[in-house]
Amino acid sequence: MKRHSTGALTKAQKAAQDKTYSKKNKYDYLIMGTGMSALSIGSLLAHSGKKVCMLEAHDVPGGMAHTFKMGDYQFCAQVHYIWGCAPGGRIYEFLKHIGLAKKITFQRLGPVGYDRMAMPDGKFVMIPNGFDLLAERIDSAYPGQKEAVIRFTNLLRQMRLEMRELPSRQVRWWEILTHARKARTLLRYLNKTIQDVFDECGLSKEAQAVLIANAGDMMAPPKDMSIFAYCALFSGYNTGAYYPTKHFKSLTQGLADFITSHKGCHIYYETAVSAIKTEGKKVIGVETTDGRKFTAKNYICNMDPQATMKIIGEEKFPGRWAKPLKYRYAPSGILVYLGLKDIDLTKYGFGKFNTWDLAQWDMNKMWDEQGPGDLSKPWIFISTPSLHTKDRGTTPPGGAVIEIATYTEFDWLAELKKKDPSLYVQKKNEIADMLIGIVEKKYIPGIRDHIAVKVVGTPSTHLDFCNAPFGNSYGSYLNPQQIGLKRLKAATPFSNLWWCNASSGFAGVHGTISTGMDLYMDLTGDRFFDDKMMPTDDEFVARLTKGKKSLN
Numbered sequence: 251m252k253r254h255s256t257g258a259l260t261k262a263q264k265a266a267q268d269k270t271y272s273k274k275n276k277y278d279y280l281i282m283g284t285g286m287s288a289l290s291i292g293s294l295l296a297h298s299g300k301k302v303c304m305l306e307a308h309d310v311p312g313g314m315a316h317t318f319k320m321g322d323y324q325f326c327a328q329v330h331y332i333w334g335c336a337p338g339g340r341i342y343e344f345l346k347h348i349g350l351a352k353k354i355t356f357q358r359l360g361p362v363g364y365d366r367m368a369m370p371d372g373k374f375v376m377i378p379n380g381f382d383l384l385a386e387r388i389d390s391a392y393p394g395q396k397e398a399v400i401r402f403t404n405l406l407r408q409m410r411l412e413m414r415e416l417p418s419r420q421v422r423w424w425e426i427l428t429h430a431r432k433a434r435t436l437l438r439y440l441n442k443t444i445q446d447v448f449d450e451c452g453l454s455k456e457a458q459a460v461l462i463a464n465a466g467d468m469m470a471p472p473k474d475m476s477i478f479a480y481c482a483l484f485s486g487y488n489t490g491a492y493y494p495t496k497h498f499k500s501l502t503q504g505l506a507d508f509i510t511s512h513k514g515c516h517i518y519y520e521t522a523v524s525a526i527k528t529e530g531k532k533v534i535g536v537e538t539t540d541g542r543k544f545t546a547k548n549y550i551c552n553m554d555p556q557a558t559m560k561i562i563g564e565e566k567f568p569g570r571w572a573k574p575l576k577y578r579y580a581p582s583g584i585l586v587y588l589g590l591k592d593i594d595l596t597k598y599g600f601g602k603f604n605t606w607d608l609a610q611w612d613m614n615k616m617w618d619e620q621g622p623g624d625l626s627k628p629w630i631f632i633s634t635p636s637l638h639t640k641d642r643g644t645t646p647p648g649g650a651v652i653e654i655a656t657y658t659e660f661d662w663l664a665e666l667k668k669k670d671p672s673l674y675v676q677k678k679n680e681i682a683d684m685l686i687g688i689v690e691k692k693y694i695p696g697i698r699d700h701i702a703v704k705v706v707g708t709p710s711t712h713l714d715f716c717n718a719p720f721g722n723s724y725g726s727y728l729n730p731q732q733i734g735l736k737r738l739k740a741a742t743p744f745s746n747l748w749w750c751n752a753s754s755g756f757a758g759v760h761g762t763i764s765t766g767m768d769l770y771m772d773l774t775g776d777r778f779f780d781d782k783m784m785p786t787d788d789e790f791v792a793r794l795t796k797g798k799k800s801l802n
Contacts, residue, residue: 258309259309259519259520263519264520267518267519267521270516270518271518271542275301275303275514275516276301276546277301277302277303277514277544277545277546277547278295278301278302278546278548279292279295279300279301279302279303279546279547279550280303280304280305280544280545280548280549280550281302281303281305281550281551281552281750282304282305282523282526282536282549282551282552282553282558283304283305283306283313283551283552283553284304284306284308284312284313284502284506284552285312285313285315285552285751285762286312286313286315286762286763286766287552287751287752287755287762287763287765287766287769288304288550288552288750288751288766289311289502289506289509289766290344290505290762290763290765290766290767290770291550291750291766291767291769291770292505292509292515292766293350293505293508293509294344294347294348294766294767294770294774295770295774296508296509296515297347297348297349297508297512298774298776301514302509302512302514302515302516303516303517303518303544303546304509304516304517304518305517305518305521305522305536305538305544306517306518306519306520307520307521307522308715308716309519309520310503310519311502311503311505311506311519312498312499312501312502312503312506313552313716314327314328314329314712314716314718315327315328315329315498315501315759316502317497317499317502317503320587320589321589321702321703322589322646322649322702322703323589323644323645323646323649323651323702323703324497324499324644324645324651325587325589325644325651325653326635327707327715328585329758330493330631330633330635330653331359331364331487331492331493331604331633331638332356332491332492332493332758332759332760333486333487333489333491333492333760334486334489334760334763334764335356335490335492336358336489336490336492336793336794338784338785339489339490339784339790340760340763340767340779340784341759341760341763343778343779343784344763344779347779348508350504350505350508354500354501354504355494355495356492356493356494357492357493357494357638357639358490358491358492358602359491359492359493359602359604359638360378360379360491360602360603361379361794362376362378363377363603364377364379364487364491364602364603364604365377365463365464365491365604365606366605366606367459367460367463367606367608368463368605368606368607368608368692369391369456369463369608369611370459370608370609370610371456373391375387375388375460376603377460377464377487379488379489379490379791379794380794380795381403381404381406381488381791382400384399384403384488385403388456388457388460388461391456391460392454392456392457392460394454395454395456395457398451398452398453398454398457399451399453399457399461401451401452402447402448402451402453402461405435405439405447405451406481406484406485407485407788408435409435409436409439409477409478409481409485410481410485410786410787411786412432412433412434412435413436413482414781414782414786415432415433415782416433416781436478439477439478440478440730440734440735441730441731441734442476442477442730443472443473443474443475443476443477443730444462444472444475444477444480445471445472445475446477448461448462448472455611456611458472458611458613459608459611459613461484462613463606463608463613464606464631465617465629465657466583466606466629466631466656466657467483467758468480468483468724468757469580469581469582469583469657469723469724469728470727470728471613471614471616471617471618472613472614473614475728475729476728476730476732476734477730478730478733478734479733479757482756482761483758485787486760488787488791489787489790489794490790490794493635493638493639494639495639495641496639496641496643497635497639497641497643499643501759518542521538521539521540522539522717523536523537523538523539523553523561524539524561525537525561526561526562528562528563528744531743531744531745532744532746533549533744533746536549547746548746548747548748548773549744549746549747549748550750550769551742551748551750551751552750553717553751554717554718554719554725554753555575555738555749555751555753555754556576556753557717557719558749559572567742567743568743571742571743573736574736574737574739575738577725577726577732577753578726578727579719579720579722579726579727580722580724580725580726580727580728581621581657581658581660581709581720581721581723581727582657582660582709582712582718582722582723583656583657583658583708583723584655584656584657584658584678584681584682584685584706584708585653585654585655586653586654586655586682586685586686586704586705586706586707587651587653587703587705587707588651588652588653588654588686588697588701588703588704589645589649589650589651589701589702589703589704590649590650590651590652590697590701590702591646591648591649591700591701591702592648592700593648593650593697593700595634595636595637595650595652595694596637598693598694599693600632600634600637600652600693601634601637602637602638604631604632604633604634605632605693606629606630607630607631607632607688607692609627609628609629610629613629616628616629617657620656620657620658621657621658621659622662623658623659623662623663625658625684628656628657628685628688629656629657630654630655631653631655631656632652632653632689632693633653634650634651634652634653635651635653636649636650636651636652637650649702652694652697654685654686654688654689656685658681658708658709659709660709660710660720660721660722663677663708663709663710664709664710667710674710678706678708679706682706686698686701709721709722723757724752724757724758725751725752725753725757726738726752726753728757737754738753738754739754740754740755740768740769740772748769750765750766750769751765752765755768755769767779
């Protein structure tokens with residue numbers, strides 16, 4: 251699968267895996283993949299006493315959240331901040347349940363704001379925790395927009411309150427009807443995009459740009475993006491945006507180590523699944539590319555469902571099972587990872603926040619241009635993870651990490667790569683140079699003089715390293731058609747196989763960990779978490795603004 255790896259297994263590690271395999275261990279659950287939903291359900295099952303086997307094609311755990319090393323620098327592949335990490339939040343309560351809440355901790359971004367929106371007119375708007383303060387900041391930058399922003403955020407508030415009333419698992423269609431009185435707003439906006447809601451609320455182009463500058467967090471433009479997807483993410487960050495105290499490796503590797511610390515639980519790396527054997531309505535075993543065979547009582551698939559269906563055999567997914575699997579994939583983009591030397595990024599205005607820089611007001615227009623490769627006026631995302639925590643575990647002394655990202659589609663770069671790999675490498679480096687040039691011109695003069703390590707990722711990189719079809723970042727596309735009731739769920743035609751990934755649940759670290767939590771609770775009946783018991787968004791914000799130490 252991989253054309254290049256910076257952390258391939260050593261001979262000793264391979265020998266240890268061979269020795270474990272030779273013992274012919276018996277497992278309760280076999281999990282294919284070690285993405286975040288797999289690590290969450292694997293940790294919960296191991297904690298509950300189940301024997302768990304996990305098979306990972308890569309040499310490190312975490313899927314899109316994995317960490318790779320280049321020289322003296324370490325980079326998280328694609329994650330920069332998450333939410334739900336305060337007491338009462340899903341990620342915190344998950345870690346607390348398995349006894350890791352004091353070991354895997356988080357730092358809050360801010361406090362002035364967690365996202366800095368750089369507008370085409372040169373103005374900056376910091377996104378704070380608290381929608382009332384957000385309305386004031388947008389109105390301060392663009393007078394006359396306060397009431398429209400309040401209409402918009404009040405709608406998000408109502409949606410979140412109604413979402414709390416739904417069952418803490420994937421919802422069946424009839425449950426929406428039985429909860430109709432409590433879910434009127436959700437029913438009304440079931441098929442609406444964020445652009446529909448922007449227009450309804452009367453937001454100016456400037457206010458819209460501030461509110462959608464982070465479209466890369468969902469990899470969809472406002473004209474396509476489900477209002478529910480936006481609401482979940484934007485409202486989630488409103489309750490607190492967090493970064494792991496010891497970087498994302500502490501979360502991914504920490505969960506992997508937790509799983510293997512339990513007797514009878516193992517993870518096999520560089521072990522890609524090549525065949526899934528079925529007999530009637532049950533899975534009876536899997537085979538890997540190196541010829542090994544694994545069996546278990548139950549199977550959980552963290553791999554892409556469409557790709558897995560083809561491995562099993564499309565003819566075994568008739569009728570109602572096949573339709574949800576015909577989803578459209580989310581896109582991805584270009585990401586430039588830079589390891590810098592002899593530089594203090596705080597002197598250039600960076601801190602515990604991310605930056606979204608827009609070259610134009612209309613995100614829909616930018617999206618249409620950038621998809622097929624016109625990056626002449628791009629929006630870019632700038633993250634400085636080495637400033638998000640005091641831990642220096644990802645850089646040498648005096649070093650810093652900065653990551654620059656933008657959107658483009660898979661096809662045109664993949665075609666170039668197929669036609670002439672050298673031209674593909676040349677093109678991706680040209681794009682990287684252009685992105686670095688924007689940062690150098692607008693933010694860090696002379697940044698090139700400080701570059702010690704440069705790595706450029708494209709949608710093809712996602713395919714090579716994470717088996718992500720078309721280089722997708724979030725599984726299925728986050729449009730209304732694929733966020734609503736037609737979304738793929740965990741069940742399969744096989745009584746002992748379940749999907750557990752971004753496409754069968756929700757995207758992002760919070761979404762995928764939640765997907766693993768929900769499947770675990772459904773399978774075992776151990777309902778250790780209930781959304782109705784967690785603080786409301788306003789209660790989370792009140793705690794943050796009071797600066798309570800309990801919120802990290």
